[in-house]
Amino acid sequence: MDHLEPSISRTRISSILDAGDARVAEHVVVGGWVVEGREQGRGAFAFFKVSDGSCPAALQAVVEAGVLRGAPLARLTPMGTSLLLEGKLKKPLRNSKERVELHVDRVIEVGEVDDAYPLHKSMTKPENFRDLVHLRARTNTISTVARIRHYLAYLTHEYFHKSGFFYVHTPIITTSDCEGAGEMFQITTLFSQGDGTIPRKDDGKIAFENDFFKRQAFLTVSGQLQVETYACALSSVYTFGPTFRAENSHTSRHLAEFWMVEPEIAFANLQDVMNYAESYIQYLCKGLLEYCEKELEFMDKKCAENGTTATERLRLVSSTPFERISYTEAVNILKDAKEGMFENAIEWGNDLASEHESPLLFITTPKK
DSSP: OOOOOSSSSBOOHHHHHHHGGGGTTOEEEEEEEEEEEEEEGGGTEEEEEEEOSSSSSOEEEEEEGGGGTTSOGGGTOSTTOEEEEEEEEEOOSSSOSOSOEEEEEEEEEEEOOOTTOOOOTTOOSGGGGTTOGGGGGGSHHHHHHHHHHHHHHHHHHHHHHHTTOEEOOOOSEESOOOTTOOOOOEEOSGGGSTTSOOOBOTTSOBOGGGSTTSSOEEEOSOSHHHHHHHHHHHSEEEEEEEEEOOOOOOSTTOOSEEEEEEEEESSOOHHHHHHHHHHHHHHHHHHHHHHOHHHHHHHHHHOOBTTBOHHHHHHHHHHSOOOOOOHHHHHHHHHTSOTTOOSSOOOTTSOOOGGGHHHHHHHHSOOO
């Protein structure tokens, strides 16, 4: 994938590593943070790897002591040091896994770290960063997830644009619920007014006419109601933004804040909706396979599930037609499942719960 460079002077490390031998002998400026470093030859030169977050890998750099004009090389090597470097790309002279490295001839900027800098090479587990939120993105796992999320958002907008949809910005602050979508977070300025005492009416109820909006207001649980009105004018629209749920459910399926894609289509039937849902998901999968090869390689090594890598699952989903069954068929399948395996009774007309998903997926998923 072609990238515009971030500035006239700085080159992305991803574009250097992707090019391999093609950029050897090129003079470049790179900026990034030291992942690991060490002095060699009794302080005559130093090796260090620099990452700018543009890809999971880091660029190896070598600098000779003379480049710093008497300053110690040790100020460049600690993990986390911020560097802006200028030099020439060369092929490593010794045995190395690297295809190219930067031979530094000028250190433009140095942002040193002190002994209090908390990151070190052995800190690899996510739980180590619970109290270091501002440094989480320095880890390969979080930065990789961030790049994948970026491409998912980019591909979402690209898919709907190519499919003839218009993007609608729906309000985050609202005075209406949305079809009982969930408990709402209320917003108010009453606590910040005067002495902080909440004004009340004679009957003891809160006097919301003194609030900012003169009535109760909430964080949105869905942009559906607003985007439906646009569908009745623009035909095919979608909203993609943050939504908030105040449900007191501490499970992997409940979040207080998340981003949600909500399309609305005029003159469409259920078959149209299913077609869009399938093609959208497959579009995302194909896009990740195209744009995030290095990120997927990293995730495949880190978190393969049941012996299947993320790349394999994306390829399967992107190339396999989705199975479609009616609600009645789903109910019949679940009724034929093992007796007593569900907490929620299976009866035609009842909503299907999350516990019903696995048996349906197992039955309808193509076998290898």
